Amino acid sequence: MHLDHTHDGPSAVSADARRPDGRRRALRIGLGGPVGSGKTATVAALCRALRDELSLAVVTNDIYTREDAEFLLREAVLPPERITAVETGACPHTAIRDDISANLEAVEDLEDETGPLDLILVESGGDNLTATFSRGLVDAQIFVIDVAGGDDIPRKGGPGVTTADLLVVNKTDLAPYVGSDLERMAADAEAQRAGLPVVFQSLRTGSGVTAVAGWVRERLAAWTA
């Protein structure tokens, strides 16, 4: 974006791939999805899975400011200087899509103050099925839904389900208890997503966040290639 204009200032104006000093900036991955679907738990699990091999940081956008940041701090997944919170004025989707300026400041400040970084995870506040991240803010986005939110969500579609670079269907361990049909969810998601990947995960059982972490590694390999 805006690559035709030379920015000699201290910060790039938007999604420029290089920082003012010419180095490639960190890959930015957004995590969005409805309230309670497990975004913060997925971020925490990703941090634990990746923190030993990558230099990473997190921006949270919870509508009740700092709650997610404090959860991540309590879970001690990253040192406090690598977690920052952005206030969203009760409109979390605005902060990640329509007016990304506060989030851009946050990711740039993290790189300035704790860098160099390989990866920044930007977690949206819990929102509705239409909330997606601006391409000016993130390079790729993960949409997290869960089986307890209703197995018709993939069929309903909406920008998050249909266009996210990765769809995560979380809490599969709960499916028998809430009567969700995982096969139907998978078939609906495939129909909606035109070949984009879907991961079914349970952070409590089985392989946990491994598949999502693997996808993140692939994106990072493509970013730094």
Place this chain on the structure above:
Amino acid sequence: MSRAALLVLADGRFPAGGHAHSGGAEAAVRAGRITGAASLEDFCRGRLHTSGLVSAALAAAAALGADPVALDAAADARTPSPALRVAARRLGRQLVRAARATWPCTELDALARQFPKGAHQPVVLGVAARAAGLGPEDAAYCSVYECVSGPASATVRLLSLDPFDATAALARLAPELDVVAHAAADAARRALADGVETLPAASAPLLEIGAEAHAAWPVRLFAS
């Protein structure tokens, strides 16, 4: 100049971070000083004639080409609350980013370089107005409007206030917005001759005190 450029700059959806700031309304709502449309209107009126006038005059002076460094120091002296200075600089930094992408120009680049952590938002607003080919009145209008529209839209969200009532309050304030915008632009013109220290310095004690209380809350919806 393009008159429509003013609409672009003044649009509440201009992506410069304003949506996350309540202009003191969140603190005033919590303290019980804003409880509905009438007290919202009175809050906005008080803000307009104090920090609104000051911001508009700074913006108008910057639009006239006054030295941004001197204006920024004048803004610091007129903002005792460190929480409000931080908010003004954050918003200034966000606005300079949006304005550089929207109206690329060397003055905005220079401003971003001089203030890597952000200049006071009204100063940036004035330089942005200049970059958009707008004049001091335009910058002042833009500033006074966001001074009242920010608290109004925040209060709609905080109190579940009927949005029609909030918008009607803004419309009732319109004649006073005219008066303040013109007073600000006149003051800015005088300041070019007499120095930026002659710019208005109207203060609102409860905005300063409330901002400090708000900044200490562990949980809040708005950044200021």
Place this chain on the structure above:
Amino acid sequence: MDGVTTAGVRATARIEAGDDGRGGTSLPVLEGQGPLALRRVRGGGSEARVMLVGAMSGPLGGDHLTVEARVGPGARLRGGSAAATIALPGQTKGEARYDVRLDVADGGELCWLPEQLISAGGSELSVSVRVGLMGGARLVLREEQVLGRVGEEPGRLTSRLTVRRDGRPLLDQELACGPGAPGGWDGPAVLAGHRALGQLIVVRPEFEREMPAARPFGEYAALTPLAGPAVLVTALAPDALLLRRVLDNALGDLT
């Protein structure tokens, strides 16, 4: 230039404080005029103390009073007033002006702690306090305004407090209230019905190294570090007594 005329009183009081070379402070200039009488009072240690003693009521409409104090290098001056100043409506139309000019040199210290200014119903007063500090100067300055005597609507009061340090602006605050002031002055963003308001500014070069943190004093007052080595306490209160208590507490915390 002095004396009572139909245009109101014009009077100037001047104070100059200097290092007396023996560890104390001398007052080479101490000149009152008209309603502005000055007395040197017994002071403690190296400090000179001066009291402004009102010789007439006022300021009244049309009056123009000026107080000037200069504190030289190494001198320490404490200024106060014997009683509250009451702005009253005058025989002549028009607003009264009260100007205070304070200058403090490097190594000098000024504590300027006058009693309240009371804006009586029907009065119109414009107050201007301008302080010029050199980089090594120290200052404690208190300003208290009471809007109306007991049970009375206030007059029109406009006040501006400007502090410059080494020629750069450190604080610039203006307040307009009472009948005819711009709208909203008594509303939820500005005073919210409070009738006593005060500011206390403390400037100390050592704040360059360690600045006091911002802190609230109850719901209606806060101590705020400024963008220089200074703090401002802003306070609102229902009356003058409660206001003084808050400002005294804040000052006590700083010393």
